[in-house]
Amino acid sequence: MKQTRVPILHGDKEIPLDNYYFFRSCIMSTLFPGVDCSLRFIFEKLGCSYTEDPKQTCCSGFNYHADIIPWETNVTIQARNFSLIENEEKNKNAICVCPTSYGNIKECQEHLDHYPEEKEKANKIIAKFGKEYKGEAKIYHATEVIYAHREKLKKLATYSLDGLKVATHHGCHYTKIFYSDVATGDWEYPIVLDKIVENFGGEGLDYNEKTLCCGMGFRHTLINRDYTRTVMLRKLKSMKATKPDLLLVQCPGCSLNLDYYQKPLTKLAGEEFNIPVLNYAQLTALVLGADPVKVVGIKTHNVDVMPFIEKVQKNKVKEVAQVG
Amino acid sequence: MGDKVGVFICHCGGNISKYINMEELTKYALTLENVPVAENYIFMCSEAGQDLIKDKIAEYNLDRVVVASCSPKFHEPTFRRTLQETGLNPYYLAMANIREHCSFPHSDEPDKALQKAKDLVRGAVARAKTLEPIEKKKQIMNKDVLVVGAGIAGIQASLDLADAGFKVYLVEKDASIGGNMPKVLKTFPTDDCAMCTVSPKMNEVAAHKNIEILSYAELRECNGSMGNFEVVVEKKARLVDERKCVGCGDCMAKCPSKTADDYNQIGQRKAIYIPFPNALPKVATIDTSVCLQITKGKCGVCKKICPADAVDYEQKSQMVKLNVGAIIVATGYKEYDPSIKGNYGYGRYPNIITQMQLARMMDPNGPTEGKIIRPSDNKEPKRIVMVQCMGSRDDKPTGRKYCSRVCCMIALKHANLLKRDCIKDSQIDICYMDIRAFGKGYEEYYQRVQDLGVRLTRGRPGEIIGTDDGSNNLIVRVEDTFTKEFKEIESEMVVLSCATDPSDGTKEVAKVLGIATDDGGFIKEFHPKLRPVDTSVEGIFVAGAAQGPKDIPDAVAQASGAAARTMALLSSDIAEISLDKALVNKEECKGCDICEKTCPFDAITMVDLPEGRKAVVSEALCHGCGMCAANCPTGAMQLRHYKDNQVLAEVGALIGSH
Numbered sequence: 001m002k003q004t005r006v007p008i009l010h011g012d013k014e015i016p017l018d019n020y021y022f023f024r025s026c027i028m029s030t031l032f033p034g035v036d037c038s039l040r041f042i043f044e045k046l047g048c049s050y051t052e053d054p055k056q057t058c059c060s061g062f063n064y065h066a067d068i069i070p071w072e073t074n075v076t077i078q079a080r081n082f083s084l085i086e087n088e089e090k091n092k093n094a095i096c097v098c099p100t101s102y103g104n105i106k107e108c109q110e111h112l113d114h115y116p117e118e119k120e121k122a123n124k125i126i127a128k129f130g131k132e133y134k135g136e137a138k139i140y141h142a143t144e145v146i147y148a149h150r151e152k153l154k155k156l157a158t159y160s161l162d163g164l165k166v167a168t169h170h171g172c173h174y175t176k177i178f179y180s181d182v183a184t185g186d187w188e189y190p191i192v193l194d195k196i197v198e199n200f201g202g203e204g205l206d207y208n209e210k211t212l213c214c215g216m217g218f219r220h221t222l223i224n225r226d227y228t229r230t231v232m233l234r235k236l237k238s239m240k241a242t243k244p245d246l247l248l249v250q251c252p253g254c255s256l257n258l259d260y261y262q263k264p265l266t267k268l269a270g271e272e273f274n275i276p277v278l279n280y281a282q283l284t285a286l287v288l289g290a291d292p293v294k295v296v297g298i299k300t301h302n303v304d305v306m307p308f309i310e311k312v313q314k315n316k317v318k319e320v321a322q323v324g
Numbered sequence: 325m326g327d328k329v330g331v332f333i334c335h336c337g338g339n340i341s342k343y344i345n346m347e348e349l350t351k352y353a354l355t356l357e358n359v360p361v362a363e364n365y366i367f368m369c370s371e372a373g374q375d376l377i378k379d380k381i382a383e384y385n386l387d388r389v390v391v392a393s394c395s396p397k398f399h400e401p402t403f404r405r406t407l408q409e410t411g412l413n414p415y416y417l418a419m420a421n422i423r424e425h426c427s428f429p430h431s432d433e434p435d436k437a438l439q440k441a442k443d444l445v446r447g448a449v450a451r452a453k454t455l456e457p458i459e460k461k462k463q464i465m466n467k468d469v470l471v472v473g474a475g476i477a478g479i480q481a482s483l484d485l486a487d488a489g490f491k492v493y494l495v496e497k498d499a500s501i502g503g504n505m506p507k508v509l510k511t512f513p514t515d516d517c518a519m520c521t522v523s524p525k526m527n528e529v530a531a532h533k534n535i536e537i538l539s540y541a542e543l544r545e546c547n548g549s550m551g552n553f554e555v556v557v558e559k560k561a562r563l564v565d566e567r568k569c570v571g572c573g574d575c576m577a578k579c580p581s582k583t584a585d586d587y588n589q590i591g592q593r594k595a596i597y598i599p600f601p602n603a604l605p606k607v608a609t610i611d612t613s614v615c616l617q618i619t620k621g622k623c624g625v626c627k628k629i630c631p632a633d634a635v636d637y638e639q640k641s642q643m644v645k646l647n648v649g650a651i652i653v654a655t656g657y658k659e660y661d662p663s664i665k666g667n668y669g670y671g672r673y674p675n676i677i678t679q680m681q682l683a684r685m686m687d688p689n690g691p692t693e694g695k696i697i698r699p700s701d702n703k704e705p706k707r708i709v710m711v712q713c714m715g716s717r718d719d720k721p722t723g724r725k726y727c728s729r730v731c732c733m734i735a736l737k738h739a740n741l742l743k744r745d746c747i748k749d750s751q752i753d754i755c756y757m758d759i760r761a762f763g764k765g766y767e768e769y770y771q772r773v774q775d776l777g778v779r780l781t782r783g784r785p786g787e788i789i790g791t792d793d794g795s796n797n798l799i800v801r802v803e804d805t806f807t808k809e810f811k812e813i814e815s816e817m818v819v820l821s822c823a824t825d826p827s828d829g830t831k832e833v834a835k836v837l838g839i840a841t842d843d844g845g846f847i848k849e850f851h852p853k854l855r856p857v858d859t860s861v862e863g864i865f866v867a868g869a870a871q872g873p874k875d876i877p878d879a880v881a882q883a884s885g886a887a888a889r890t891m892a893l894l895s896s897d898i899a900e901i902s903l904d905k906a907l908v909n910k911e912e913c914k915g916c917d918i919c920e921k922t923c924p925f926d927a928i929t930m931v932d933l934p935e936g937r938k939a940v941v942s943e944a945l946c947h948g949c950g951m952c953a954a955n956c957p958t959g960a961m962q963l964r965h966y967k968d969n970q971v972l973a974e975v976g977a978l979i980g981s982h
């Protein structure tokens with residue numbers, strides 16, 4: 001199988017360049033379906049084989065982090081999901097769209113692999129519907145995969161991000177849980193999204209509150225609204241000071257928060273933000289020439305993304321291939 | 325084959341006897357075959373204990389000895405000497421470690437500990453019987469010494485040795501000797517001028533008839549062993565003739581090419597440079613990576629301007645061969661690179677600097693002529709925050725687990741100097757985890773600094789970020805762990821007290837010399853308490869911050885210690901090298917060269933002999949580590965003191981019946 005190595009904290013890790021099991025995300029697929037379409041678009045452009053499995057269930061990570069479902073349930077759900085991945089003929093590399101899925105299912109996997117008795121317990125339950133987790137699933141985050149393909153993607157690009165300033169925001173469940181595994185190294189100041197931007201010729205901005213939480217905080221967004229909103233406000237204000245053309249995010253939760261609440265926050269902030277938000281897959285697809293509406297799915301966004309897209313479309317590097 | 329083995333069991337003053345029944349163990353030893361005598365005693369390593377061993381050797385005509393006590397690392401040399409004094413070969417000794425391997429870890433299970441002690445003694449007796457005599461090789465002792473690294477530690481060690489009449493070669497990697505001490509401006513706890521203290525010492529070294537300085541030079545090779553090391557030192561090409569250059573500095577003034585100043589760590593220097601005014605030797609050096617004549621082939625300004633005609637673009641580096649009897653490693657430390665931890669903003673925000681950079685700013689002869697200025701706007705900062713434990717005492721993968729020892733005092737010293745001399749109306753905050761003011765006069769210093777109104781916040785900052793108002797100010801986010809409050813301290817400049825890393829040169833030298841390093845990469849001492857300046861190789865000693873973070877008083881004390889150990893070694897005219905090393909059985913060697921590849925000391929070479937390709941071990945280079953023997957597929961390679969039959973005898977007895 002083709003793979004490449006990307007730098008992490010100590011040395012590097014191997015990222016497969018093909019054969020993906022598309023591990024979908026609950027929030028992303030419902031609120032920002034353009035992300036799924038964008039990933040499909042990218043995989044097809046790259047000529048990668050991938051599986052979209054209707055039998056995969058939500059990883060339930062949000063519920064777990066919001067203290068709604070117990071850990072045992074979470075682990076068992078994952079044992080079932082892993083058994084699906086293992087049963088794939090060749091597309092055995094789980095690619096999580098969402099950092100919470102990534103952190104959550106990796107944690108479940110470690111738990112199952114580390115405690116044989118827990119694995120047995122979970123396997124007993126999923127055996128009722130004919131499933132078994134053996135311990136072979138491999139888990140990656142889609143950002144790493146895009147980063148690993150960067151050279152080829154650059155060649156495939158229709159537009160460049162030349163002259164455009166992008167503020168990035170990384171997902172905590174990607175950077176903080178398995179911190180030694182974060183692509184490009186420093187988990188305290190992650191820059192893998194900035195690397196993706198730079199690869200397409202754009203500038204990743206260094207704004208002061210870059211590592212601050214997006215303001216969701218899982219259970220806190222449910223029970224501690226005022227606090228989470230103040231955090232978000234601080235984040236947006238600091239970002240706005242550097243005048244970004246785009247906010248690039250990694251996580252569905254952050255997308256939801258930072259896109260949906262910009263307008264409601266205007267009153268509290270006493271200022272407008274108007275920073276368009278895209279996810280890494282959407283930006284990549286856009287640069288590769290995907291249709292902004294049909295593929296990138298900008299109609300489901302709250303802050304208008306069109307002004308940014310117009311700027312991108314001025315930077316044509318290649319004839320646009322007709323895609324639909 | 326030994327057939328009279330005496331067993332001597334040590335109480336270790338209770339460390340062993342409190343947990344293991346000594347009488348039972350002694351009785352058991354007497355039941356073993358070929359053991360005519362077994363004794364126990366409170367301190368076998370004491371003179372009385374050793375006399376007991378000697379008496380029993382004579383009384384029973386013993387031909388092998390087992391001592392069951394602590395780790396052989398402590399007292400194997402002691403007991404070998406005891407044997408030697410009775411005329412027995414010192415290698416007729418086997419040790420059973422019933423302390424670190426038994427009484428310490430099994431202190432809660434005395435019955436099982438006794439059983440294990442019996443097993444260990446039985447194994448040692450079985451091995452003892454198979455031990456063979458090993459001789460020592462005698463060589464004339466070379467009395468010259470190589471000191472690597474000319475910081476304060478290397479300088480002190482060189483002076484001690486030279487004053488005692490030994491010839492010293494002092495090798496320094498940089499353009500000037502001195503190391504880090506000349507950079508620190510003033511030294512705690514007395515605040516006396518660092519340069520005024522170290523500069524006379526530098527001059528003394530340069531003038532001493534017994535010391536030869538090889539500056540801008542690096543150790544490349546080392547062969548041989550204690551008493552007779554052969555080393556190769558590369559004298560790098562300065563492109564300036566050291567004998568002609570008068571250090572006038574005209575070339576520096578006119579040189580058109582600039583680069584980052586690696587000595588001051590702030591500002592720039594020229595491609596041709598003298599690192600600091602008191603540099604020694606005070607001669608210019610050309611940095612070939614930025615010199616236009618070298619990189620582009622056109623310029624030649626320095627050559628034209630030099631009144632002494634000292635510039636020589638064609639100069640080549642030279643390999644110098646030296647023979648010495650002992651080596652002292654004093655290659656020092658460097659500051660941890662704080663940009664590794666992105667959340668502290670070093671390298672991204674201009675107004676975050678390190679303590680060393682601040683020290684250089686304070687120096688009237690430094691890059692800012694003693695003015696404290698913010699890199700962003702050259703203005704004097706009034707609010708300064710210092711962040712302690714930057715990268716130290718940190719078990720995250722990017723941190724260093726150990727304490728860097730000096731940074732608490734450095735921060736206090738700098739806070740003191742800022743408040744008293746540099747910016748009297750400044751507000752200084754220090755965020756710390758613990759203040760470790762451990763040395764003589766340090767606690768008193770700490771008290772005085774608090775009286776000056778320096779604010780101390782107990783807590784390790786989580787991050788440092790900029791403000792959005794374009795002022796280039798910074799916000800330090802920290803939890804005050806006394807009040808349990810989150811604080812955001814705004815400041816105009818932040819100073820990081822970085823962890824101490826071994827210098828790059830320390831790591832290189834360790835490799836060339838084949839000496840062991842610890843987890844942090846510092847040179848490992850042979851024994852942390854009893855042999856703190858010896859390294860893993862006989863005849864090679866360590867001094868100063870190369871062995872671990874330390875302040876100047878400790879570095880100097882250790883340097884004198886290393887010099888004294890070196891003198892003790894060199895006081896003998898004969899170097900005795902024990903031959904407990906690897907040995908090849910030529911008949912069984914198939915010439916596969918696995919041993920050659922595994923040897924960490926390059927002690928094995930493959931030679932084509934009439935009877936075929938065979939491995940040959942150099943006695944001088946072999947450390948007796950056993951890697952080759954463990955990897956040899958035919959058993960041809962044997963370690964003389966751990967031959968297969970000896971190890972197997974011990975293992976067989978260990979797993980055999982009780």
Ligand SMILES: Cc1cc2nc3c(=O)[nH]c(=O)nc-3n(C[C@H](O)[C@H](O)[C@H](O)COP(=O)(O)OP(=O)(O)OC[C@H]3O[C@@H](n4cnc5c(N)ncnc54)[C@H](O)[C@@H]3O)c2cc1C
Pocket residue numbers: 472473474475476477478495496497498501502503504505508510511512513541542543654655656657658659679680683730734737827828829830832833867868869870874875876877879
């Ligand atoms: C900001 C700051 C302030 C300080 N203030 C004080 C203070 O006030 N009081 C105090 O007691 N301590 C202070 N210290 C600590 C002090 O600097 C050290 O204790 C001292 O410098 C250690 O001396 P050293 O000779 O062991 O190492 P170093 O000074 O590091 O010298 C090592 C030398 O070896 C050379 N070298 C390295 N590798 C090689 C090689 N392979 N071959 C040849 N040469 C090599 C280096 O170039 C260097 O010249 C301070 C430290 C810092 C960072």
